[in-house]
Amino acid sequence: MKQIVLILLFFLNLGYLSYGQFQEYFENGSLRIDFILSGNAKETHASIFELKKEPYFGGTLLKTIDQFEYGEFRIVVKDAESKEDIYTRGFCSLLEEWQTTEEAELVDKSFFQTLTVPYPRDNILVSIEKRTRNGAFYELFHAEIKPNDDGVSKSHLENIGTHKLIDNGSKDECIDIAFIGDGYTKDEIEKFHDDILRLSNYLFTQAPFDKFQKKFNIWAVDAISEESGVTDPRKEIWKDTALRSSFNTLNSDRYLASTNTFLIRDYAALVPYDQIYVIANTDKYGGGGIYNHFSLTSVDNHRSLTVFIHEFGHAFAGLGDEYYTSEVSYSDYFNQAIEPWQPNLTTLKEFEGKWKDMIDSSTPVPTPAKEKYFRKVGVFEGGGYVAKGVYRPAYDCRMKSNEARAFCPVCQRAIEKMILFLTD
Numbered sequence: 001m002k003q004i005v006l007i008l009l010f011f012l013n014l015g016y017l018s019y020g021q022f023q024e025y026f027e028n029g030s031l032r033i034d035f036i037l038s039g040n041a042k043e044t045h046a047s048i049f050e051l052k053k054e055p056y057f058g059g060t061l062l063k064t065i066d067q068f069e070y071g072e073f074r075i076v077v078k079d080a081e082s083k084e085d086i087y088t089r090g091f092c093s094l095l096e097e098w099q100t101t102e103e104a105e106l107v108d109k110s111f112f113q114t115l116t117v118p119y120p121r122d123n124i125l126v127s128i129e130k131r132t133r134n135g136a137f138y139e140l141f142h143a144e145i146k147p148n149d150d151g152v153s154k155s156h157l158e159n160i161g162t163h164k165l166i167d168n169g170s171k172d173e174c175i176d177i178a179f180i181g182d183g184y185t186k187d188e189i190e191k192f193h194d195d196i197l198r199l200s201n202y203l204f205t206q207a208p209f210d211k212f213q214k215k216f217n218i219w220a221v222d223a224i225s226e227e228s229g230v231t232d233p234r235k236e237i238w239k240d241t242a243l244r245s246s247f248n249t250l251n252s253d254r255y256l257a258s259t260n261t262f263l264i265r266d267y268a269a270l271v272p273y274d275q276i277y278v279i280a281n282t283d284k285y286g287g288g289g290i291y292n293h294f295s296l297t298s299v300d301n302h303r304s305l306t307v308f309i310h311e312f313g314h315a316f317a318g319l320g321d322e323y324y325t326s327e328v329s330y331s332d333y334f335n336q337a338i339e340p341w342q343p344n345l346t347t348l349k350e351f352e353g354k355w356k357d358m359i360d361s362s363t364p365v366p367t368p369a370k371e372k373y374f375r376k377v378g379v380f381e382g383g384g385y386v387a388k389g390v391y392r393p394a395y396d397c398r399m400k401s402n403e404a405r406a407f408c409p410v411c412q413r414a415i416e417k418m419i420l421f422l423t424d
């Protein structure tokens with residue numbers, strides 16, 4: 001018996017559950033945990049808002065334990081009886097971005113956050129953890145959740161069209177991206193579908209997505225807005241749209257986001273999904289992407305295609321921003337005394353675990369910004385919103401600029417690892 005337990009632990013630690021083990025702990029569908037993250041520059045609090053049972057779980061059934069350790073937060077789900085970890089995932093929120101702004105020094109604010117886990121058969125212990133400034137996780141909140149409790153809501157939206165626009169297989173074997181439109185009226189649904197296909201087809205021309213096109217399903221959820229376009233506060237344009245997307249998030253004109261997470265998840269729940277992509281029917285430049293939360297982009301700007309995949313890099317693979325000159329108002333976003341968790345940024349504090357293996361012996365570390373190194377993998381100073389102390393892997397990359405030719409090799413490797421984790 002002891003040996004069986006040890007073997008089980010071994011598999012759990014590697015992040016694999018056999019299909020039989022998955023069936024032992026989970027049934028069909030997902031448990032959606034809506035919660036509130038609140039706080040200020042110094043404190044963070046979490047509390048449950050609502051629990052829901054939803055029809056689909058779009059994620060992998062075999063790798064329920066996160067192997068990446070990306071994200072400012074993570075959820076740890078334990079079987080209440082055995083206390084065994086049965087599901088873990090890292091994620092990010094708009095809260096921690098806001099916490100680095102000046103406003104967070106002055107007031108408290110709340111943000112909606114949602115996590116979905118495979119629907120548990122028996123009681124589970126859920127904890128939400130956040131990183132300290134030194135990178136270690138600490139528990140913000142924990143609760144026992146009883147999946148058979150009457151308090152779990154089964155409400156859902158009615159009469160919303162859904163379409164599988166690109167079908168490469170079952171939800172358990174493929175990565176399902178749920179696209180939801182914002183600022184599309186009922187007469188613009190055809191445009192919504194055309195926009196999804198235009199963006200997705202561009203994604204599949206870009207490495208490494210080009211190699212893995214057959215591992216993705218593309219879904220459309222027809223959210224219908226009363227008005228066309230989205231809210232643009234600096235121009236005093238206020239629109240009545242399905243998902244309430246807006247520019248000027250965190251006082252950055254081009255930061256397009258929606259704080260209506262629960263509403264977005266209500267639409268997404270109508271299809272299986274691994275990732276949610278909200279596309280906004282406007283030609284103004286902008287977007288945003290938050291790891292394991294959702295991505296947003298405008299669709300009709302001449303740079304929308306490159307913004308589209310840049311934001312997906314954040315939300316899907318935990319990639320960090322490699323740029324350092326911008327209007328982004330984050331102050332001191334990265335603690336330079338520690339290694340950041342983002343796979344494509346380093347402070348050179350623990351570089352061994354990053355992309356050292358991809359650097360030629362003839363390339364100096366740090367790498368000078370000289371033309372002879374422009375096509376090389378190196379360690380270039382400037383990234384993560386600062387010019388000094390944070391380093392990026394390439395002179396240019398899709399995570400640095402819209403002019404870059406592609407994702408750099410380090411970002412490509414990180415994306416590929418995530419695709420394989422979710423599908424192999």
Ligand SMILES: [Zn+2]
Pocket residue numbers: 322344393394397398399407408409410411412
């Ligand atoms: Zn890169």
